[in-house]
Amino acid sequence: MFDRSAEPVGRADLGGIDLPTGSARGLPGRLYFDPAAFDQERRTIFRKSWFAATYASDLPAPGDIHPVSIAGWELLLVRARDGAIRCFHNICRHRGMKLVERPGNAQRISCRYHCWTYGLDGSLLATPHLGGPGINQGEGIHPEQLGLREVRCAVWRDIVFVDVDGVARPLDEHFRQLETLLAEYELDGLQLAAETTPEQEVPFNWKIQIEGGIESYHLPWVHPQLELPPMGYRFEADPADAFIGFKTPMSDAEMKRRAAGNGASEGPVLPNFPVIDAKISRGEAPQFLILFVLPNVTAVVMPNYLVLGLLRPLAVDRTVVRRKFYYVGAAAGAPGLAGTRSDIARIWHEILQQDIPFLAEVQKMCRVRDEAGMSTRFSPYWEVGLHMFQKYVARNALA
Numbered sequence: 001m002f003d004r005s006a007e008p009v010g011r012a013d014l015g016g017i018d019l020p021t022g023s024a025r026g027l028p029g030r031l032y033f034d035p036a037a038f039d040q041e042r043r044t045i046f047r048k049s050w051f052a053a054t055y056a057s058d059l060p061a062p063g064d065i066h067p068v069s070i071a072g073w074e075l076l077l078v079r080a081r082d083g084a085i086r087c088f089h090n091i092c093r094h095r096g097m098k099l100v101e102r103p104g105n106a107q108r109i110s111c112r113y114h115c116w117t118y119g120l121d122g123s124l125l126a127t128p129h130l131g132g133p134g135i136n137q138g139e140g141i142h143p144e145q146l147g148l149r150e151v152r153c154a155v156w157r158d159i160v161f162v163d164v165d166g167v168a169r170p171l172d173e174h175f176r177q178l179e180t181l182l183a184e185y186e187l188d189g190l191q192l193a194a195e196t197t198p199e200q201e202v203p204f205n206w207k208i209q210i211e212g213g214i215e216s217y218h219l220p221w222v223h224p225q226l227e228l229p230p231m232g233y234r235f236e237a238d239p240a241d242a243f244i245g246f247k248t249p250m251s252d253a254e255m256k257r258r259a260a261g262n263g264a265s266e267g268p269v270l271p272n273f274p275v276i277d278a279k280i281s282r283g284e285a286p287q288f289l290i291l292f293v294l295p296n297v298t299a300v301v302m303p304n305y306l307v308l309g310l311l312r313p314l315a316v317d318r319t320v321v322r323r324k325f326y327y328v329g330a331a332a333g334a335p336g337l338a339g340t341r342s343d344i345a346r347i348w349h350e351i352l353q354q355d356i357p358f359l360a361e362v363q364k365m366c367r368v369r370d371e372a373g374m375s376t377r378f379s380p381y382w383e384v385g386l387h388m389f390q391k392y393v394a395r396n397a398l399a
């Protein structure tokens with residue numbers, strides 16, 4: 001799967017990423033098209049630090065099992081009887097079969113090849129005919145040493161984060177500054193809505209999807225239906241590399257449009273986050289909060305709903321995009337708001353469809369722009385966050 005012959009991308013391949021944003025040069029194209037570079041990210045960003053595997057709500061009930069292929073890893077998420085989520089490598093301890101192919105609900109997990117059977121806690125429960133017909137034990141095979149190999153995991157909001165090497169600092173410590181930033185939004189009362197966007201595989205590197213979402217510079221040309229935000233962008237990066245975020249001010253007209261579901265619906269109005277109403281009553285301009293929870297989650301706090309997006313890198317040029325939507329309390333399920341929630345999901349889906357041809361084109365050009373000896377550049381106003389993101393990749397993935 002991975003080409004190990006190529007030299008890793010190193011800091012010497014950077015053409016000035018640490019210069020001020022307007023003068024800086026972007027990451028080399030090779031980080032976007034070379035399978036060896038994907039492997040390099042897999043062994044760094046997607047191994048030594050926390051990354052998002054799936055949504056906790058993908059495993060709502062005890063006994064739910066959920067396989068995930070992500071960044072070259074094969075993981076198995078399990079909701080145990082006590083409600084806790086655990087993660088294992090989705091690899092049989094016998095001859096290495098992929099253990100679970102599809103999500104389901106089970107009491108125990110049996111390998112299809114020779115029927116070694118595991119409990120939901122990963123313990124090896126049965127090894128039928130191991131020592132000969134009708135003999136279920138074998139000399140030298142100690143089941144207590146052959147449970148599924150566990151991967152450290154922890155849940156943040158509705159996202160299950162994993163730490164494959166188990167060396168990252170605890171997740172609550174990692175997200176301390178993120179939680180401080182989110183505290184004023186009172187996100188605890190949010191509930192998941194059923195209306196969502198379809199899971200979609202896109203033909204480009206996971207970083208291109210992040211970079212397409214972290215700047216609003218392209219709005220007038222790619223999404224003419226969206227308003228270019230007024231001046232006042234403010235970027236914030238976490239020195240501990242947990243997130244990059246920015247607050248975008250909102251005009252009054254935009255605020256009113258958003259309140260009715262991005263202007264898609266003339267129907268009933270969604271309740272705002274209490275903090276937004278408080279700001280409006282004090283005469284302050286409300287803001288969007290857009291967060292990139294590194295490396296592969298986007299969290300967009302709108303005035304009246306939260307979108308959690310999750311990117312699943314499949315290969316250097318293939319990524320799966322997912323989104324789930326969360327509303328203030330009962331607004332998540334109120335039948336009278338179903339049309340508005342569907343409109344919101346549809347609009348997010350349409351925005352992605354508008355982005356895809358551009359992002360796919362950027363992907364296609366990565367090799368030739370390297371070969372032509374050209375580096376990308378950043379807008380010193382709109383692309384400060386994008387520059388922060390590329391510096392994060394350079395710090396964490398490059399030798």
Ligand code: FES
Pocket residue numbers: 092093094095096097111112113114115116
């Ligand atoms: S590979 Fe799983 S039981 Fe043999």
Ligand SMILES: [Fe+2]
Pocket residue numbers: 212213218222223351355
């Ligand atoms: Fe876009």
